[in-house]
Amino acid sequence: MAELWTAYLFICVAVSSATATDKVCSYYDVYRYLNLSQSNELLTSVRPVKDWRTPTTVHLAANIYAILGVVEKTQVFTSFFQVQMHWKNEFLFWDKDQFCGIKSITVPYDLLWKPDIRVLEFIDEDVSLKEAFLSIRSNGMVVINKTLRIVSTCTIFAKQFPFDEQNCNLTFLSYQYLTGDIQLESEFNSSEIFFFSKNYIESEGEWELKGITVFQSSLNLEKEPLATLVYQVSLKRKYMLYVLNLLVPAAFLLMLDLASYFIPEPSGEKLGFKITVILGFSVLQLLLSGILPSNGRIPPLIAIIFASIFTFMLLSLLQTIFVKYLWNLKPDSCLLRGFCRKQKPSTDQFKDSGNQEDSVKTVSINLGQAGPDSSVLREMLLEIQTAQQMVIGLQREKETVLSLESAARALDTGYFYLYLMSVVSFFTYIAVSIM
Known part of the structure; x- marks a missing residue:
């Protein structure tokens, strides 16, 4: 009987465990x-x-x-x-x-x-x-x-x-x-x-x-x-895209503006070249203005760089216009009296002209003593004197023009070195401020 009861309990446990294992x-x-x-x-x-x-x-x-x-x-x-x-x-x-x-x-x-x-x-x-x-x-x-x-x-x-x-x-x-x-x-x-x-x-x-x-x-x-x-x-x-699309073209245009000083002034192409460079730089400024915020209290560094480059180019253009004016200036139509005032004859010229007048007077007196046939010679002397005065006037005008051209060349050279030093100093300051 005890064995049957044990077997029954074993079967119940097995069935319950199988049921628990198969629970879904x-x-x-x-x-x-x-x-x-x-x-x-x-x-x-x-x-x-x-x-x-x-x-x-x-x-x-x-x-x-x-x-x-x-x-x-x-x-x-x-x-x-x-x-x-x-x-x-x-x-x-x-x-x-x-x-x-x-x-x-x-x-x-x-x-x-x-x-x-x-x-x-x-x-x-x-x-x-x-x-x-x-x-x-x-x-x-x-x-x-x-x-x-x-x-x-x-x-x-x-x-x-x-x-x-x-x-x-x-x-x-x-x-x-x-x-x-x-x-x-x-x-x-x-x-x-x-x-x-x-x-x-x-x-x-x-x-x-x-x-x-x-x-x-x-x-x-x-x-x-x-x-x-x-x-x-x-x-x-x-930043590489902005450097290639904005800063590098701006630097190239600035270099072109500096290189324009090597264009001969009599060719007449220097002024037009500078205007073309400024127009190209203005396109870059338009691209930049569409990117930067408009409500910033402190201007961006790149905006300062572009404004400074544009200022350099504008001053260079004004200087070129003034040099062009001096180069083409005529002594008889001058507005800047300090540059084109007719030069006063030198002491030697006064002496030469005085000697020539004395010689003319002496010749005239001798011709007057010579008789009425000397009137032809007197007219010839007057024509020679008039031609001599014209040559002296042309020589003075030539000297005035040469002095204006020398002043224009000196101004052009001086401003080029000033321009170059200003650009180098400015970009050195920018590089130090970035770092």
Whole structure:
């Protein structure tokens, strides 16, 4: 009898263990156990804590996935983030051993309460993909994974453009809940977030991600502050494109303007060449004006460089016009009396002319004594004297023209060296200020 009873117990244990091993569970069993439905206001409408004085801690991890652009003109930073948030729901938990080891389930997004986490700097319509589901873990942890296209304000300091670095802040916070209700914490530290973002970033455009700093802060809008979590994104501009498209052409045009001083002045091509160079530089200025912000208090460095180069070219053009005026100046139509006043004859010229007049008078007296036949000779002497005066006048005009040309050449040479030294000094100062 005892043996039969032992055998019966062995069979019962074997059947029960086989039944437990072959137990089949589904996610719907957990779904029904948790009583998940839109009509369950305990789960959909109120913050999931049993004691209202207990704050809900939201753990947030945001990795930058792409840098879509930074617009200096409007000071807007556009980025693409992958964000994960999770928090504890004190009304949702189950024993995974009772449900065949199910650790988590995925349910529709609208079945549970969620914190209204927003980005303070967001300024555009939210066109991010809407979440359809969220996950619930057996310990009551609710997890949301979302992708955000964030268009935010960012104060752009373009003083060092295009060698600048910018810091853009993204402040995550809840508008409806105070610090006593919701607290924000970062899931990872700054170095870990930067490591993940740097390794998995898909697009940077003209910017290079230099760092991400995460820190907690608070925003005082009410009697109690709002908890915030700030992501400070550090960006460095890839300047090579701007150097090749703006700075290098500007430097070449400046070199051409300097080289124009080697064009011979009588050819008449120097003035037109300088005007052409200035027009080409104006095109570069138009391209630059469409990039730089218009509301900056401190002008960008590249704007100072372009304005200085344009000033150099303009002064050079004015100097060329003045030299051209001196070169083509006529002694009888002069406006600058200091340059074209007729030269006074020298003492030797006075002596020569006096001697010639005395000789003419002597000859005239001798001819007068010679008789009436000397009238022909007297007229010949007068014509010779008139021709001599004309030659002296032409010689004086030639000397005046030569003096004007010498002054123009001296002015041209002096200004060239002054121009060259000014350009070298200016760019040396710019290079030192950048470094």
